[in-house]
Amino acid sequence: MRFRPGPNLVLAILALALLSPFTFAVPQTCWLILLGLLPLLAITFREYRHLHGMLAKIEISRRQPAVVGRDVTFLVELDIVNRGAQEAIGTVRDVLPNVAIPDFQSEPIRLDAKGSTTTTKQLRIPIRGLYELGPVWLRLQGPWQLLEGQRVYDCRASIKVLPETYVSREGLSEDQQAQLLMLDKVTRVRSSGAGTEFESLSEYRHGDDPRRIDWRTTARIGRPIIRRYQVERHRDVMILVDCGRLMGALTETGSKLDCAIDSTLLLAEVALRYGDRCGIGLFDDRVRGYRAPLSGVSSVRTIAESIYSLQSQWRESDFGTIFAELQLKQTRRSLIVLLSDIVDVETTSRFRTSLARLAKKHVFLFAALRTPLLEQVVHAPVKTLLDGSRKAVAFELLQQRQKALHSLRHGGVHVLDVEPSELTVPLINEFIELRCQNLL
Structure with missing residues (x-):
């Protein structure tokens, strides 16, 4: 417990300090200050004991979901119980993650004697990952507001923020619901x-x-x-997710990596429902995670645990590292789905060199996620010389990207060029097409 001066104690000390200069002119003023200071100390000590007893008899517990969707609103409830025989007035504050919205929230409370109350707050966390809420700080005022007592309650709890399309389909927007409904229909029709x-x-x-x-x-x-x-059925599907620099570009629904992970989980669920086995590989300039293909629809939870907290790093992606890992561990012929992007011919040549050996054994589907900012710059009006320079650079990058994808198509790679926010349905459509063509 911690204690600090309350507003009335500060005012009282300030008043006594203002009287102190008069002791030089009127010595009797010392007695007046002393007569005021002694009762003040006695009342302050009594208030200290009062607050100490009150804080010891207050209990706080929390209720919150263990798993929520990214940028989806959820409730956090704090149950506060006063087991003392006196009323308590103060404020309560829950320590929230820096990325939470809002990231700071303090609420006034009033607890009756032998009473209880519940505070409810709405939060949302726009970034996937594992976060911790707590501890909770409770600050009470004394009856004379001479002191304020503060106590920390270690009621911490962890919360997992997963892709919203994987957690729940009830709170999605109308466009997302329509997209998933279309996906369900396509899957049922094409699987037959x-x-x-x-x-x-x-x-x-x-x-x-x-x-x-x-x-x-x-x-x-x-x-x-x-x-x-x-x-x-019973074919192997390996989904490779790039976590490098290019996947950190922002879109309307988060980063390109967010869109890739959303689609990965839905693709894994479709593949597992087909009866296939599904694995996952994560990489940037090194292999950040690898899980061999698993079977059964319940395995999508294991895949979700592997990638839900994945974040993009400011590193150039090295396709050679993940391809070498595949060459070593994935000996069975498989469908390899790579979610990434590519911007120049030089990177494409390294990509094709690393792919040469694997392409003889596996079927490759490369989902190239566009960068929305480039399209925005290309279609933006030119008002200054700087705008013209930006548009020229954007045109050059898009032209190199198209050449790179054209080179991959001629190299025997199945290429899917889509906007990140529209990835899911085309990706699963292409997956079903390849399955029905019996290329494996």
Whole structure:
């Protein structure tokens, strides 16, 4: 516990200090100051004991969700119980993460004797990660406002901030809900498409492909029987997420890395529902994480735990490091989905050199996330010489990027060039297309 002077004690000491110069002219003033100081000290000591007893009989606990969505509002409740026989008046403050909105909040409270109250505050955290809330500071005023007592309650709690599309679909915007609804429909329709893995025999129906008639079974039974096929399952899908410098660029829905992680979790869920195995790789100039392919829809939680706190670093991405890791650990033919970006031909040449060996064994899908700022600069009006220079640089960067992607396409890499905020549906569409083409 800590104690500090209250407003009335400061005023009383200031009044006595103003009287002190008069002791030189009127010595009897010393007795007046002394008569005022002694009762003040006695009352202050009594108030100290009063506050000490009150703070010892107050308990604070918190209630909050363990997992929330990025930039989604959630509630934090503090239950304050006064077990003392006197009323308590003061303020309570919860220590919040620096990235929380708001990051500082102090609320006045009034506790009746043997009473309790609950304070509720709305917060949102716009950056993914693991954060800690607490401790809680309680400051009470004495009955005469001569002292203020303060106590720290160590009721800390951790909270995980995950991508909002993964945590809950109820609080999303109408556009996001429409996008996910479209995704669900696409997944259901495309997953029922024709594959090459035999599923069953059934009677011929109008509209069936006559080339799938099983003539031996048809001759034995005496009526047309066809073979039905399903999309192949139990394939390996490795999703590689770039955490380098380019992925830190901001978009309308967070950074490019935020959009990549949102889409990664939904793609992993779709792949696992297909019956495939899904793994994850994280890299910038080094391999920051690698998890071998897992099976079962519940494995998406493990993948989420691996990437939910991932943040972009100011480092140039080195594709060679993650490709070397794949060469060593992923011996089975797989579909490799790489979420990154590329800006120049030189980087593309290094990318293709690192890819040369792996491309002979695996199928690669490269999702190139555009930088919205470049498009904004290109379409912005030119008012000054500086605006013209910026537009020229933006045009040059976009031209180099298009050449780089064109070079990758000619190298046999499946390329998806999209806006970061619109990545999810095209990415899963392309994934299903590749699965249905039986390229694995």
